[in-house]
Amino acid sequence: MSVPMPTSSSSSSTLQSGESRLHPFLATRSSLNLRRRLVNALVVLFTTLAALFAAGLLIYLLCYVLSQGLRYINLDFFTQLPTPNGEPGGGMGEAFQGSLILIALASLMGVPLGLFTGIYLAEFGRGPFAQGVRFLVDVLNGIPTIIFGLLAWVLIVIPMQSFSGLAGGFALGMIMIPIVTRTSEDVLRLVPRELREASLALGATEARTILQIVLPAARNGIITGVVLAMARVAGETAPLLMTAFGTTFWNTDVTQPMDALPLRIFQFTLSPYQQQVNQAYAGAFVLIVLILLASLAVRLAAGGFKQR
Amino acid sequence: MSQERVSLSKARQQWLGWQRILRIQRPGDLFFRGITLLFVLIVLGLVAGTAWILISNSLPTIRRFGFSFLTNKAFDPVHDVYGVLPAIFGTLMTSAFALIFAVPLGLGAAIFLVDFCPRPLRFVLAFLIDLLAAIPSVIYGLWGFLVLAPWLHNAGEPWLQQHLGFLPLFAGQPEGVGYLGAGIVLTMMILPLIISVSREVMLVTPIAQREALLALGATRWEVIRHAVLPFARVGILGGVILALGRALGETMAVTMIIGNQANEPSLSLFTPGYTLASVIANQFGEATPGLFLSAIIEAGLILFIITLITNILARWLIASLQRQAQGSRGGRP
Numbered sequence: 050m051s052v053p054m055p056t057s058s059s060s061s062s063t064l065q066s067g068e069s070r071l072h073p074f075l076a077t078r079s080s081l082n083l084r085r086r087l088v089n090a091l092v093v094l095f096t097t098l099a100a101l102f103a104a105g106l107l108i109y110l111l112c113y114v115l116s117q118g119l120r121y122i123n124l125d126f127f128t129q130l131p132t133p134n135g136e137p138g139g140g141m142g143e144a145f146q147g148s149l150i151l152i153a154l155a156s157l158m159g160v161p162l163g164l165f166t167g168i169y170l171a172e173f174g175r176g177p178f179a180q181g182v183r184f185l186v187d188v189l190n191g192i193p194t195i196i197f198g199l200l201a202w203v204l205i206v207i208p209m210q211s212f213s214g215l216a217g218g219f220a221l222g223m224i225m226i227p228i229v230t231r232t233s234e235d236v237l238r239l240v241p242r243e244l245r246e247a248s249l250a251l252g253a254t255e256a257r258t259i260l261q262i263v264l265p266a267a268r269n270g271i272i273t274g275v276v277l278a279m280a281r282v283a284g285e286t287a288p289l290l291m292t293a294f295g296t297t298f299w300n301t302d303v304t305q306p307m308d309a310l311p312l313r314i315f316q317f318t319l320s321p322y323q324q325q326v327n328q329a330y331a332g333a334f335v336l337i338v339l340i341l342l343a344s345l346a347v348r349l350a351a352g353g354f355k356q357r
Numbered sequence: 358m359s360q361e362r363v364s365l366s367k368a369r370q371q372w373l374g375w376q377r378i379l380r381i382q383r384p385g386d387l388f389f390r391g392i393t394l395l396f397v398l399i400v401l402g403l404v405a406g407t408a409w410i411l412i413s414n415s416l417p418t419i420r421r422f423g424f425s426f427l428t429n430k431a432f433d434p435v436h437d438v439y440g441v442l443p444a445i446f447g448t449l450m451t452s453a454f455a456l457i458f459a460v461p462l463g464l465g466a467a468i469f470l471v472d473f474c475p476r477p478l479r480f481v482l483a484f485l486i487d488l489l490a491a492i493p494s495v496i497y498g499l500w501g502f503l504v505l506a507p508w509l510h511n512a513g514e515p516w517l518q519q520h521l522g523f524l525p526l527f528a529g530q531p532e533g534v535g536y537l538g539a540g541i542v543l544t545m546m547i548l549p550l551i552i553s554v555s556r557e558v559m560l561v562t563p564i565a566q567r568e569a570l571l572a573l574g575a576t577r578w579e580v581i582r583h584a585v586l587p588f589a590r591v592g593i594l595g596g597v598i599l600a601l602g603r604a605l606g607e608t609m610a611v612t613m614i615i616g617n618q619a620n621e622p623s624l625s626l627f628t629p630g631y632t633l634a635s636v637i638a639n640q641f642g643e644a645t646p647g648l649f650l651s652a653i654i655e656a657g658l659i660l661f662i663i664t665l666i667t668n669i670l671a672r673w674l675i676a677s678l679q680r681q682a683q684g685s686r687g688g689r690p
Contacts (some may be wrong), residue, residue: 089576093473099465099560103484103548107489110500149614165396168684173390182397184672189404190600191668192661193606197635200407202641203414226400256389284493287608310496318499333496344488
């Protein structure tokens with residue numbers, strides 16, 4: 050791409066003028082060349098500015114939230130409960146606890162469903178049925194997450210007459226399924242065919258080949274997909290509004306309302322007390338750092354996976 | 358050869374097909390396949406279940422209001438009258454705003470990343486864009502509510518009104534929260550998505566086509582214009598529709614900055630409003646069984662249908678581009 054542009058006038062001089070007019074790149078007149086170069090320069094300028102503006106805007110947002118949040122991070126923030134009415138001190142301990150429990154619940158549902166669907170699609174998935182499943186999983190990935198919140202609300206919260214961690218875990222699990230499915234299908238397809246054939250040639254059954262040869266070979270990639278899915282649901286707020294609902298007390302009972310980091314950030318952002326707004330920034334800081342770490346880990350793991 | 362194939366009876370062909378599908382001798386393998394298929398069926402069941410739950414629970418309002426649910430302006434639990442016209446208007450308005458700004462910006466940035474960006478910077482920017490696509494919406498909402506809305510209220514909207522106030526878009530009282538703020542936040546949220554999808558589809562342009570144009574003496578822009586964009590057009594469109602789906606269904610960031618009032622649909626960007634998703638997020642807390650509950654779920658159903666259609670369209674476009682790309686790759690020496 051960095052090849053220097055040949056001047057088109059030299060190449061076009063051998064052509065008839067009628068032909069050159071038909072051909073947009075071989076203009077004879079240097080004024081046309083000038084126009085082309087000018088247009089080219091303008092496009093380079095516009096795209097560069099667009100990229101700078103887009104990147105600048107987003108970097109500004111990131112840096113602003115991070116720098117605000119960093120000021121209010123301390124040990125208490127991770128271990129204490131929120132103080133009532135914006136009194137100084139306190140933290141978001143119950144939100145971290147709740148987020149961990151919710152992600153664990155979601156993984157219990159999303160990882161097996163996603164992984165086995167991925168195995169099916171990668172190993173047995175031929176024909177229109179598998180194609181349909183693949184398409185549906187992709188579409189599922191684009192459904193607004195609040196829809197899954199509504200689903201869990203109708204299915205679990207209303208019958209149980211209580212917001213609960215269980216309902217939150219179910220809604221988050223639904224969000225995890227398509228992510229885990231697609232990444233595990235992709236990495237299982239990357240496992241070399243020779244590995245499977247060697248295993249089958251040694252007399253291993255198909256099931257054994259998949260479970261003991263193919264899955265371990267794809268382990269890193271599958272873990273990557275699971276981490277990605279966990280990072281995604283760790284930041285989900287909308288489906289938790291009407292399911293886990295949030296609380297400001299320690300709670301390990303999954304049949305009761307449960308807090309989550311993004312929920313607490315949401316509620317404290319809208320709080321009238323400056324102390325709670327500051328803690329919302331601190332929560333946002335932690336959330337961004339967690340997701341940054343997950344992205345980096347995924348990058349590194351993916352790089353390592355491709356090298357092998 | 359062909360005669361032999363014709364002479365095979367249909368039943369026999371089917372039998373051969375089944376044998377091929379069940380070419381497993383051992384019961385353990387059959388069992389394993391069955392298990393994976395079972396999980397697939399559970400996933401399919403969950404998707405079908407979602408649709409069924411939404412439809413069956415919104416039947417009361419569908420029966421009561423029919424299509425007037427889409428055109429009623431009030432969402433009024435006191436008089437038991439429900440409609441989502443302001444929400445549908447707000448959803449379309451904010452999403453359109455976001456697309457108008459995010460598409461040219463995102464496409465420009467993607468072209469820069471693919472064609473003009475210095476190599477070391479390219480990886481950093483690409484990683485950053487992917488990271489920003491993963492930032493949770495509540496963070497955008499936090500910034501929108503705490504920084505953008507006050508700024509719009511004090512500086513941005515008064516300035517727009519002073520200089521562009523003759524346009525109906527900038528009429529009315531600057532309030533900070535409203536369509537403008539929601540549109541800006543949505544633009545920032547879908548920008549990384551548009552950049553990363555466009556970048557990916559532009560990267561699959563066959564290198565031979567680029568080189569052919571360069572050899573003809575084309576400028577870099579002409580290469581993009583005549584080789585890259587025609588090839589990637591469908592995929593970019595798919596990416597844009599994917600981003601539209603994201604914008605239509607975005608809940609938290611929009612709920613935090615749009616103001617959440619069921620106002621008359623108006624062209625003014627300063628008006629506080631509603632979107633379908635923010636109606637759900639705002640109203641579920643007060644929902645009482647009956648029409649109120651059903652109205653919230655029907656709002657969800659409408660959102661589900663709209664995003665389902667946009668996503669199916671987007672995936673179909675992207676898949677058709679991938680088929681095209683595979684075809685052209687196979688044709689190359």
